[in-house]
Amino acid sequence: xxxxxxxxxxxxxxxxxxxxxxxxxxxxxxxxxxxxxxxxxxxxxxxxxxxxxxxxxxxxxxxxxxxxxxxxxxxxxxxxxxxxxxxxxxxxxxxxxxxxxxxxxxxxxxxxxxxxxxxxxxxxxxxxxxxxxxxxxxxxxxxxxxxxxxxxxxxxxxxxxxxxxxxxxxxxxxxxxxxxxxxxxxxxxxxxxxxxxxxxxxxxxxxxxxxxxxxxxxxxxxxxxxxxxxxxxxxxxxxxxxxxxxxxxxxxxxxxxxxxxxxxxxxxxxxxxxxxxxxxxxxxxx
Amino acid sequence: xxxxxxxxxxxxxxxxxxxxxxxxxxxxxxxxxxxxxxxxxxxxxxxxxxxxxxxxxxxxxxxxxxxxxxxxxxxxxxxxxxxxxxxxxxxxxxxxxxxxxxxxxxxxxxxxxxxxxxxxxxxxxxxxxxxxxxxxxxxxxxxxxxxxxxxxxxxxxxxxxxxxxxxxxxxxxxxxxxxxxxxxxxxxxxxxxxxxxxxxxxxxxxxxxxxxxxxxxxxxxxxxxxxxxxxxxxxxxxxxxxxxxxxxxxxxxxxxxxxxxxxxxxxxxxxxxxxxxxxxxxxxxxxxxxxxxxxxxxxxxxxxxxxxx
Numbered sequence: 390x391x392x393x394x395x396x397x398x399x400x401x402x403x404x405x406x407x408x409x410x411x412x413x414x415x416x417x418x419x420x421x422x423x424x425x426x427x428x429x430x431x432x433x434x435x436x437x438x439x440x441x442x443x444x445x446x447x448x449x450x451x452x453x454x455x456x457x458x459x460x461x462x463x464x465x466x467x468x469x470x471x472x473x474x475x476x477x478x479x480x481x482x483x484x485x486x487x488x489x490x491x492x493x494x495x496x497x498x499x500x501x502x503x504x505x506x507x508x509x510x511x512x513x514x515x516x517x518x519x520x521x522x523x524x525x526x527x528x529x530x531x532x533x534x535x536x537x538x539x540x541x542x543x544x545x546x547x548x549x550x551x552x553x554x555x556x557x558x559x560x561x562x563x564x565x566x567x568x569x570x571x572x573x574x575x576x577x578x579x580x581x582x583x584x585x586x587x588x589x590x591x592x593x594x595x596x597x598x599x600x601x602x603x604x605x606x607x608x609x610x611x612x613x614x615x616x617x618x619x620x621x622x623x624x625x626x627x628x629x630x631x632x633x634x635x636x637x638x639x640x641x642x643x644x645x646x647x648x649x650x651x652x653x654x655x656x657x658x659x660x661x662x663x664x665x666x667x668x669x670x671x672x673x674x675x
Numbered sequence: 676x677x678x679x680x681x682x683x684x685x686x687x688x689x690x691x692x693x694x695x696x697x698x699x700x701x702x703x704x705x706x707x708x709x710x711x712x713x714x715x716x717x718x719x720x721x722x723x724x725x726x727x728x729x730x731x732x733x734x735x736x737x738x739x740x741x742x743x744x745x746x747x748x749x750x751x752x753x754x755x756x757x758x759x760x761x762x763x764x765x766x767x768x769x770x771x772x773x774x775x776x777x778x779x780x781x782x783x784x785x786x787x788x789x790x791x792x793x794x795x796x797x798x799x800x801x802x803x804x805x806x807x808x809x810x811x812x813x814x815x816x817x818x819x820x821x822x823x824x825x826x827x828x829x830x831x832x833x834x835x836x837x838x839x840x841x842x843x844x845x846x847x848x849x850x851x852x853x854x855x856x857x858x859x860x861x862x863x864x865x866x867x868x869x870x871x872x873x874x875x876x877x878x879x880x881x882x883x884x885x886x887x888x889x890x891x892x893x894x895x896x897x898x899x900x901x902x903x904x905x906x907x908x909x910x911x912x913x914x915x916x917x918x919x920x921x922x923x924x925x926x927x928x929x930x931x932x933x934x935x936x937x938x939x940x941x942x943x944x945x946x947x948x949x950x951x952x953x954x955x956x957x958x959x960x961x962x963x964x965x966x967x968x969x970x971x972x973x974x975x976x977x978x979x980x981x982x983x984x
Binding site: 401418424473479480486487488489491494499531546607608611615622647650651652655659666673 | 728789794951955
């Protein structure tokens with residue numbers, strides 16, 4: 390019983406982390422149609438920056454804020470200086486982001502070395518909560534809560550605010566949006582920064598669970614991809630539901646069938662692609 | 676196509692071992708392997724307009740299949756090679772069916788996701804793949820009783836396979852089917868209206884290109900006598916793609932030149948600089964920003980300009 394409860398909680402926490410990762414990916418890839426193959430690297434960069442920031446600022450949430458901001462600035466620079474030049478050249482975007490992900494991976498290896506570095510769990514959250522005699526790791530519950538709050542905030546931002554309406558207008562018809570005076574170019578940079586910030590902060594928040602290690606980027610990118618493909622490209626709800634499905638499959642798969650966890654991971658994707666190519670919540674014909 | 680030039684080129688390559696030492700013979704063998712890999716990827720990227728980030732899957736799958744059949748089943752090369760090619764091609768048929776549910780970016784992401792699944796499986800399924808240790812203790816085959824263990828014998832073997840592969844791929848591209856493929860790249864809707872089955876054309880190309888990817892995978896595992904999950908990695912797919920782009924996609928010679936550039940960079944520069952991955956990243960960025968149509972079309976453009984004067 391304890392096994393199932395703990396694993397369920399683990400899968401929810403992983404789902405929450407995946408949402409932070411996939412929501413940013415969904416914004417960048419789904420809305421702006423930029424194939425951002427450095428998204429896993431941004432997550433890893435965030436985790437490593439968290440390692441360094443925590444040496445000076447002994448507070449994980451502050452570190453997540455600082456790290457998220459640094460990663461957002463980095464993302465913004467890449468978007469402005471490199472991706473913007475390429476226009477709609479998809480292949481170019483793919484290669485540039487891929488190139489940067491290689492550079493980042495090597496950079497992290499030089500700066501932080503090859504050994505995994507765990508981030509400390511905040512002391513206040515180290516004690517498990519005990520309900521009906523079952524111990525729940527508090528930190529994982531908090532991660533879950535953060536993901537839910539982020540999802541609600543993003544939903545409100547995109548669907549209920551003027552800013553969100555302008556972004557959606559820019560995505561749907563860039564020329565028309567420009568013609569009515571929406572600064573599409575600035576908005577897109579903002580969205581890119583927001584997506585990068587989510588990934589970077591996710592890396593730090595996930596640090597106590599996953600730690601920072603070389604190869605974290607290559608582990609996270611396919612998970613983000615599968616979540617977005619499963620949930621539907623560009624759909625926030627899809628990213629949310631997809632994250633928890635993949636989180637559960639990955640956690641239970643790893644616990645029950647460690648050899649084949651990756652194969653199990655991709656079965657739901659095949660299933661969805663076969664019967665609903667736009668994903669669970671994707672727009673038809675989009 | 677200008678066959679005379681190609682034949683001169685092949686003859687020059689056949690004479691190369693007379694002029695250089697074993698190091699360069701081995702280096703050129705590696706270039707052959709990378710050239711088949713890049714040329715097969717080019718069928719999709721250059722002629723089909725379908726950018727795949729999962730082409731390393733075919734190298735790795737064929738290599739793992741042949742290695743596993745040899746080590747665990749004790750089968751000879753006469754059986755493992757065709758079974759590995761067949762198995763890889765079958766799985767490519769499945770992966771192609773899934774990936775081609777989408778086009779453009781979606782296709783790219785699906786091929787990436789699927790190949791990452793294979794990569795992760797190769798790492799984790801230690802009872803079959805030996806995990807991070809890779810499969811070692813493999814041998815090279817001895818076709819017609821000629822051992823390929825020496826660098827020279829292997830050089831000529833891979834040269835022969837490369838010539839065959841490039842010739843077969845050029846036949847594919849120049850055939851009516853190849854023309855239809857280019858049509859689906861440029862005007863998929865019109866091709867569809869003309870009665871072509873766009874999806875089928877793409878799928879056949881996907882499988883055909885995977886087959887030649889598998890051939891290069893077999894050569895790769897024969898050359899190294901070892902296979903590691905890294906062969907299935909995104910880095911490996913990306914190196915192939917870099918070869919295609921650097922040389923110029925959609926040309927026959929482009930991927931060969933590109934593969935040569937990549938292998939040279941990897942072997943030469945990495946002797947001086949330890950950070951091959953970082954260099955690779957920079958090369959990507961520089962080529963995309965400054966040489967978007969590749970080296971071969973760039974040089975050809977210069978040549979045309981020079982001649983027209």
